[in-house]
Structures are given as C-alpha cells and as structure tokens.
Amino acid sequence: MTESSMNTTTADRTESDGATSSTETTTGESDERTNAAWREYSFAGDPVLSVADLNVWYDDDHALKDISIDIPEKSVTALIGPSGCGKSTFLRCLNRMNDRIKSCRVEGSVAFNGQDIYADGTNLVELRKRIGMVFQHPNPFPKSIRDNVAYAPRKHGDLDRGLVPRLLGREETEKENELVERCLRDAALWSEVEGRLDDNALGLSGGQQQRLCIARCLAVDPEIILMDEPASALDPIATAKIEDLIEDLAEEYTVVIVTHNMQQAARISDQTAVFLTGGELVEYGDTDQVFENPRSQRVEDYITGKFG
C-alpha cells in the first residue's frame, strides 16, 4: 500500500468516525460528559493548583465547560487535545493572562496554594511573578541577552542598582551578573551565549530564543511555569533540548505544558489531561495510564489517531 492511499483511507475513516461519534454524543451525551471517574487522579500531598468548575466564555462562545482539576507540585502536567479544544485558554486562565482579552469572561475558581486567584483584590503582579509563562513563539525583547534576563527583576526592584551606575546606565552589579548566569545555566543556554551577553537577543536562533524566554521567566523565581506549545515553532534538535530542559526544571518547578504533540507529552510529562472539542476536560490521569489504557473511548480514538 502506498503512502498516499493510506492517508486517504485514514482520512475517510476519520470522517465517518466523526459522523458516528457526533450522533453518539447527541444520543448518549450523559455518559460521555459526566463520567467524573475518568478525571480522578490521586497523588500524595496537596495540589499546588486546584481548579474548580471553571467556565470560560469569549462573548457567547462557551470555550471551557466545568473544568475541575488538581495539579501536583514539582511535576510536569501535559495538556493535550485537538486544535480549538480550549487547552491554551485553560493555561492562560492559570495566571490570568485572559484578563488581557476584552471579550473573555471567567467563572469558577483557581486556587493557587489554597488562595483563589480570581478573588477580588488579587495582586496580578505578584501572581504572575509566581506563575510564569512561556509562549508558543519565542518572544524575546529587542534588547541584549543580559537585559532580557534581568528585565523583570530590575522592574521589580530585586536588583539594587546604585544611583551612580543607574545614572551612567552601564555598570552591572555583581548580583545581577550572578542572577543572569544562574538563569541562563538553568535554561541550558549559558555555554552558548557566554561572552556575548551584550549582543541583541534577536540574533539568536529560534531554539536559543525560546530557552532565553525560559531563562527570562526563571529570573523572577516562579513556582509554576506555564508553557504554551513551547516547541511547536522549533526544529527537532531544538525541541529535544527544550524537552530535556523541561524534565530538569520539573525537579524545582511545577511545569504545566500545552502540546499538540502526543509523543512529546508521553515523553516528558508525569500526568496528562486530555481536552476534547467543545472545551471539555475528558480524562486526566497518570501519563502512562492515559496513553496505554485510556478510560474514555473518545480519548482512545484521539490518541490512536482515529479522531481529532
């Protein structure tokens, strides 16, 4: 069988499956959507993030429906699902980046170490310092590598710069040098940029830029790092480096990563949450269990490539 004909048959099957599954969901909606047992995941210790009954609308579009999920600390949690299933929206709810979108409305609660971040009077600056974020496309500032890493700590006043150096704008304090070096080392970028910290960050390759963005995020010393498909714009070698980095980071930080790539999720994550079309969280559990023995038929179809 040639490759093209194989593709055709797969596509055909997907189409017909889609048709049947949609009829099934209309008839047997209750058991597909309400089986809470599929989303149960027990782990030792308290969750660092505890989401309860989260609903999100973009104007009238109900993007996320009744999401409840507990995320354990110092581990990698992967969010997978087809395009448009709301996994990025969910991720952006966790540090309230959705506040920046005018049409977005959020209901429900997200507890970070027991405190609801959607409560009135939440300090967004403090929240985002503790829950950092890495975006899909590498987005370093058009500044030097050093300025990129030290940007947020300088703004937060974590680096005491003397009056005279500040006036001259040139001298970096010892503390800043240490911070920049530590963050770049943690992001596995130090060896590649050592000695050219004053070069513009836009001169780096895509993979290096993404690791710089991770270093920039580490510089504010967050507890949780949210990653929105951090490797989707990168080549396989750069992707492998980012994946290694994520596994290392999970020793000190809690990582929540959105990915399109199921192999990536299987390789690096400890637990996996599967979102499916319509903004539902269908299954959540240990990564091995979700990939090898999914409890939901739809999730099995999605993972084996029959759907989505």
Next chain:
Amino acid sequence: MSDAYHSQLVNDGGTTYERFAMAVVAGAFAAFVLAAGTLFGWVSLGGHVGNVPVANVVAVGVLALGAGTGTLGVLSRWGGVRTTPDRSPGLGVGIVQTGLWLVTAGLIASHTLGLGGVGWLVAVPVGVFVGYLTIGTREDVGATLPAAAFICLVGAVLVTGLITPAWTWEPEAFDATIPGTIVIPLLTMLSGLLAGWAGASASERFGTRGRQNGAFLLIALVVLLVLSVLVFLLVFVFERGIAVVLENLTVGAGTVLLLLGTALVLLVKFGNVRPATSDSTDKIAAFVNLAGAIVIALVGSVLAYTIGVNRAISGYAVTIEPITAIGAIPGLVVGIVLVGVLRQSDATWVPATEAGRRVSQGLRLGTGLLAGALFLEVVTWSELAVAGVAIVPTLAIAVGVIAVGLLLVNRVASLSDTLTSPTWLPPLSRTATVALWAFLGLCLHVAITGYPVVLGPVGILASGSVDWPFVMNPSQGLGIQKGVMPAMLGTIWIVLGAVAFAVPLAVGAAVYLTEYAEDSAFTRAVDVATNGLWSTPSIVFGLFGLAFLVPRFGGNPSIFAAQLVLGFMLLPLVLITSREAMKSVPDEYRDASAALGVSKWDTIRSVVIPAAMPGVITGVILGVGRIAGETAPLLLVLNGPNFPNSAPGVISGFTVDFGLQPPFVHVSNPALLERASALPYQLYAIITAGVGAEESFGWGTTLVLLGVVLAFFAMGIASRRYFRRKLHQ
C-alpha cells in the same frame, strides 16, 4: 515552440538579435538622459557638436531609434529570429497606443492641417484603429511597430525642421507659449521611454520575461528622472548660493587638517573602501569612497606643505591661513564625533591584575577630576585657577600625555615580537578614549574662558581659526554687509523650541491613544482630527497664534509664540507617526512583559517606546523639514526686524532670581519674548525688497537654510540609526 522553451531554460547569452536589442535600449537611455539634461539646461539645443547643431544630432538619433525599434519587431515576426512572444501585447499596451495616437493625430489634424475642433473627431478613429491593430497582432509586432512608427514620426518632424528650437506653439485653449526648446526634449524623452521599453522587451525575446524586463526599464528611467529632479534642485541652489556664502571665508590650515582627518577616519571606519572585495553596486560605492579618501589625503598633504612653507592659499574667495593651532569649536565637534566612534569599539576593560586595576582607577580619577573642574567652569562661566595656574589645562594636558604615552607603549609592544605587553596596560580603545576626553576638556575650557592654550606651534585657539563672515555676522541692511547669523540662530531656536514642546506631548498622546484608550468612536475622532490638523494651512496656525497666543505672552510677536505655533504644527505629524509606530510594536512583547508581572506603565516605558522610537524620530524628521522652512506663520507671530543686528540671546537671557516667597526661584528669559528673525523670514524680506543686486544674498540665505534643515535631518537620521542599532544589533 517546444524548442523555444528549451532554449529559454538556459540562456546562451547574446545572440546578435539580443545584442541589437540591447543597443536600442542603450540608445533610448542616452536619448532620455540627453533630453533630461536639455530640460535642466545642462545641454543647449542651440549648441554645436563639431559643425552640426545639437538639434540635428537629436533629430537623427530619434529617427535611428525609431528605425531600430521597428527592425526589432520585423526581425522577430518575419526575420526568422526565434522569440517567444504572446499572442497579443495586452490591453494595457493597446490603451497606451490608442491614447498616444489619438493625441498625435488630433494635434496634427487640428493644428498642422488646420481643421480645428473637427480634427479631434478625425483623431478618434485613428487612435481606436491603432489600438485595435496593436491588440490584434502578435506581441512582437504590437509592442514594437506602433511605438516605432511614433518615434519615426517624431524623428521625421525634427529632421525636416517642422519643429526647431526656435519654433513656438500657442494653443488656443490656454494662454501660454510653448517653445521648441521644451517640446523637443519632451518628445525625445517620450521616444526614449517607448524605444527603451520595446527594446528591453525584445532583448528577453518578448513573453513574460520580456515584459518584466520592459517594466523594469520603465521604472528605472522614471526613478532616474525623480532623482535627477532632486539633485538638480540642490545643485541649482548650491551653484547660486555658494559664492556669496563662502565670501571672505578664512580658515586656519590646522583646523582644516583636523576636519579632513576626521572625515578620513569616518570614511574608512563606516564606508567601504575596498573595491576588490565587493560586487555590483557596492563596488561602485567602494570606488567612490576610495577616490574620496585619496582626495582627502592629497588635500591634506597640500595643506601640510603650506604650513611647512608658511604661505596662505586663497581661491574662490576662500583663504586658508598657515596656522597650525586649531579652533576650540571645531575641536569640540571633532572630539565628540570621535568619542562616539570609539564607543562602538570600546569593549569594557576589566583588568585582571592588581596593577591593572590601579592603572584603571588612576585613569578614572584623572578624567573624574577633569570633569569636576570643567563642571565648575561651566557653572561659573569663568576660568578656574589656583595661584595663577589654570587647573583645567594643566589637568587635561597631564591626563592627555599619560594616555598618549600608554597608547604609544601599547603600539610599540604590539609591533615588536620580543616584547610582550604588560598585563596592566589598558587596551587601545580605552587610552584613546581617555586622550580624547582630555582633548575635549581642553577645547571646552578654551571655548568657555576665551584664553587660548598654545604650546609652541600647536594649540587650541578661542577665535581666529575660522572667520566666516556670511554665517558669523549680522546683516547691516541691504547693500552694506551680507550676513545671516541672527536669522540662522532664530531658526535654530524656534525649531528646537517647537520640537521640545511638541514631541513629548505627541508621544504622550500616542501612548494614551494606543495603549490605554480602547478602540472607540473617540479614538477614531481623534485620528480624523489629527489628520485634519496636519493638513491645515500654516497661515491659519499663524493667525491663531497672533490672535490667541501673542496677547497672552507679552503682547508682541516673539520667539516663544513662534515656537508654540510651529510646535502646534508639528504635533499632529509626530502624533500620527508615533501612533503608527506603537501600533506596529508586536503584542507579543506586551504579553511577554505582562506574563513576567511587569506593570503596564513599565512595559510602555521599557519595551514599547524604545521599539517605537525609530518611527517617532521619522515623524520628527519629516515635521522639522516642514516647520524649519515655514514662512507664513512667522510673518504674523515672529515679525521681527528684517535684518536684526544682533542674535537672540536665548542662552544669556536666562535670569534666575531667588526669593523668600514660593516658588522661591524665578526663572525668566526676556529674550524669548522678543521679536526676532528667521531664515525663511529674512529670505522673504530680501526677495520682496525688490533690489536686483541682492539676488545673490537671497541665494546665500537659501543655501544656509538648506544647510540648517539638512543638519537637523542628519541629526535625526543619526539618532534613528542609534535606536535601530539598539533594537537589532
């Protein structure tokens, strides 16, 4: 047909047909350039080449061009040359030919044949017929033959002497006389465009590539025309103004040498002077730069010779005196430029050893002391001396000598194989920078105190190294002494004031509209209003200033009112360009900053504004070009004497009084509230005075005005470059 496509895949380069087509293109180009030269007055149609009048040469040339263009089409269609034409040249070419022949036939019928308005009725079928023929035939015929027929017609008319340089045409429709000296170049230019387009098309054997080549040539010729208009304007003003501007200019040879040396350094540092290692247009630029460097070096050696034999050179009303000492102001300018150049190669020097650290500290201490002493001098505006010994020159010379000494040691050590340079030795860039700072300090000292610092033949003079009467003196009225100094300073102060007033306001408004205000009816209304404000006639701004501002600021027209009025004019453009620049800053930067917990204002200040800075500066450059030459509002709100005999004392006019009542400090500047003159204002006065002999004064003023605008322009470009480099390098 398939053979033709095979041969097109790999172009064997240069069949006779293609070479012939290229010759037609070259001829068309020559005709175009010649015609442009005639229009600008560089070539006279009345002149002679050998014994033949230029007009006849042009006529025969156009005829030959037409014949060549026609031959290209005929050879391609019937001569067995293999080309790849399309079935038709297309509707566009058809419409152009229709229009061309309609006008030609109409003019011939109505004027030459004397049919009057009826002639145009005859012309319509002719045009339509030619257009139909053009579209209906194969591309190689349609693209060449109608054009060739037109060019041949032009050539025939010129050869037979129907239109000569002495011929004139008075159309009834409007009251004007169009001479042959205008018509002949215009017709030649049109013929050149047509023949060039057809020839370029033929040289790539018609078809898609041919059309691309033709379009490229047309665009290139039009761009050439636009550029030559600009160059012509500059050259025209320069030619007429330079003599009066340079009249009686006297410069010391040392100062000229210093300026030339700086130019050479900049040329070698930033320009490409290696033709051997560059290609295409870079190669030409490299040759030009190299030639410039050689000319500078030659002029420099001539100057060194005049100093050696102690003789003045004069020519073209300029005198170069054999003075080796240099002027303080040129020294300051050169020093600042060179410090800027050195900063780019100035890697931060972190000494590894204890001795090195001590040397570094010593250098820093020396420059620090020098800076402190200079600061005191600037504040007191007088010389700082202890027991008769001036502090600044002593310090500056000491620091300079040490730095130059270290520099020499470094050079010697690096030249020799056996010596290794000591570890405490600072790098060249550091010592050179320190030496330059010492030089700058010395220049500033001389400029402030007015006491020259001279050691033997070399030194720094406060005055006398440059004497430029036209630029440095006021005019004593028409016919007595020409000078533009008060007006020039007036223009500079007004423009600086307007920029200082308008740019912060405009950028602030742009920040609010782009970052804070939601896109709403309000912001759209503001957009419409700013666009409208930018198109408002300047005299309206002037009248507003006269009626509203002048009564509120001293009651008489003043520099301050002019600054505000020109600032109002500058506001909308800077606002529009700043907004566009801020809108084009990617949202990713804002997201990234927000995700790091950085507040909105910090994000705007540290990310958005720096990224938008080049766009903001572009707006300022465009706006300054407009307001610096503005005359109408100045007539109303500046309205000083036409030829003031003193410059506005804006710096010395500041008075600071201290009092016991709040706000305790009173700063006032009566000079800002006085009437003054400005370059365009003075130019207007000179022209409207109607004294014929003063025309050269007017041209000189124009040239200085152009120079001032170009200087602002250069500053804008330099700062934009600086911000761009910060963003992208």
